[in-house]
Every structure is written in structure tokens, then in C-alpha cells.
Amino acid sequence: MVHNPAWSASILILGDSLSAAYGIPEQQGWVAKLQQQLPQHQIINGSVSGETSAGGLRRLPALLDSATPDILLVELGGNDGLRGFSPAALKSNLTKIIELGQANGALVLLTEMMVPPNYGRRYSRQFNGVYHDLSEQFAIPLIPFFMTEIAIDSSLMQRDGIHPNATAQPKITQWMEPWISSALEQIE
Template identity: 45%
Template sequence: MTRRTLLYWGMAHCSVIGLAAAAAGSRAATPAGAVVLVVGDSLSAEYGLPRGAGWVALLQQRLQAQMPGVQVVNASISGDTTSGGRSRLPALLKQHRPTHVIIELGGNDALRGLPLKMTADNLRTMTRAAKATGARVLITGMQVPPNYGKRYADDFAAVFGTVAREEQVVLVPFLLAGVADGPDADRLFQPDRIHPTAEAHPRILDNVWPALRPMLAG
């Protein structure tokens, strides 16, 4: 991601579209051989963090405790866009044969000023490719700083929900809810004011978990 602050990213509720939050304390039966593939950018690639401190690594730890047997594959690359994810995904699907795919891409598209239609088309293509293999898909939404203008910010935020609704997949409205828009934003970002600190990543996981857990348990 470029050197632009995330600290003023728009407010977004962190409720999960279409799913009720599940209790995190209980163990649950999971499909044998379940594999969760995460295709993301620096927010998922542990940029500037100690190894194992990012939300994806924390997800693997939580799954080991609550849903033993689920494997997590982190295929995230710092700076990646939806175009990059779209080009990489077919090989990833073939190699890892995931049962669940988390798409965490789009923020860099906006920061680079890429057309919203391109972002939507890429997200849609990735979602359909994953679904074609039988995988269940979760899309994480993103917001842009208000200096992009309210209309653009609203239109960009709507892209994720539109694709999720059209493709009938699960949406986390804002991956950084409670981090970028919370009272502790100054403390929860690294000095570049772009990437969350290790302290913020449990909160990021808590945004994803209520959506992912029922998908796995179901």
C-alpha cells in the first residue's frame, strides 16, 4: 500500500452480512481436510510485524484450539491488487484445493486510482473461480480515506457488498473496523500510519471470525 494514512478511513459497522455472530469459545466439528486459503495484500502478509503476529497466523492458532484439523494457507503479498490476485488464484486453487477462500484485496486498487469497475470485475472473477472448485468464499470489505471524496469513498465501499450479494457469498463489511475508525487508531498503526501494529491484529481477526466460523462449522 502507498504512504497514505488509514487513520481517517470512514466509519463502517463490523456486523457480518447474512450471518449471526457465533460464540467463539466452543469447539465445533469441521469437514475433514478443510483448507482456508487467504488471498490478500500487506494487511494479511504480516508487513512490519514479527512472524506469527498477523491475523492470519492468529486465525491458524484459534482454529487449532477450536476446530482442529483445519489448515490455513496464507497466499498474501504486500502491495497486491485485485488484478494480481485474479492472476494468481487459478494456480493457488489447483495447488492447495481449498475448501474456503478469503479474498482480502482491493485497498491498493483504490490507492492507485484504478477503475472501480475493474476492481468489481476482478473480485467477481475470483469469487466465481473459487466457487467453481466447490470452495466457499468470504470477501473482506475495505474503505478509503475521505480525501478521495465522499462519492468515490461510498462507491468504493459498495463494491464489496455488491459483489458479495450478487455472488451470494459472505461479506465482512470493513476489515479494519475498530482499528482504523476507533479511538485507539493512533496507537494501533505502525509509524507509517498505514499498517496496523501487532496489537491491532487480534481485533482484525475478531472481525473475520464471526463470519468464517459458521462457514467452517456448517
């Protein structure tokens, strides 16, 4: 496929601290690094540390109005899980986020999220199942959880054991970039 160098897409990242570069300078975060790799496209980081799926849903209409994204990448739910919110509430919020994105003409990508194993196998399975169910229901790409290999490597994590450090950010960018590029090819 021959790419049109003049073509520019708008990509909105709706996420939590994992995408908001929590604890490190914003320009070292994976979203800023992705922007460096895809300079012809506009990447809007609509991520907020501590954000839940309900908070993301509340903020999304204004973000869609201001950004009019071609692609909406949803990286939410981690804080819902850490707070023990019900998988049903998570599914309801993510469903509305996906529907809102699609109604505004965006190609929606969903990032799988997982909760720590100490939350119990049943909750973990129900929580993670929400992402797989929605990916199937809406026939949208499900990006595998990008923290799986990072979270087990203490050299890539901040002291809190929850957030990736600056060293981990290029790895996250490397993980996300093919998914974004594939989405860009679909809408070009």
C-alpha cells in the same frame, strides 16, 4: 451441532499487506493467530503486500491448484483504491476471483474494503459499493471492513498510518474468527 474433531478444512486467505503481516513478524499477524485458534484446519496465507485485485486474480489459479481450499477469504482492493483504479476494474477482477473460487468448490467470503476519505465521497461510495454489489450478486457473506475501529486508533497502527501493528492483530483475528467459524459450519 456436534463437531467432528477429525474433520479438517483448508482455508485460503487471498489478501494484501493487511493479511500478509506487513511490517511485523509473520507469526504475529492475524492469519497466523487465526491458525492458532483453529489448529485442526489448514490456513494458507496467500497474501502479498502491495497486491491488487488484478494481481490476486493472476495468482489465484495456482493457489487453488495447490491448496484446493474449502473456503476462500478474499481481502483485496485496498491497493486498487489507494492507486485510484476504477471501481469497474475492481469489480471485474473480484467477480472473476469469486467465480474462480466457486468453480473450484470453495465457499467464498469477501472482506469489505474502504479508501481514505481524502479520495472524495463519490469515489469512496463507488469503491465501497463494489463489495456490497458482489455480496448480493453472489449471495456470499460480506465481512465488514476490519480496519474501521483500528485505523482511528494510533496505538494500533504502524507509523505509516496505513498498516495495523502487532497490537492490532489479535483484534483482527477476533473480528475474522466468527465469520470463518460460521463458514466452517456451513461446509462441515
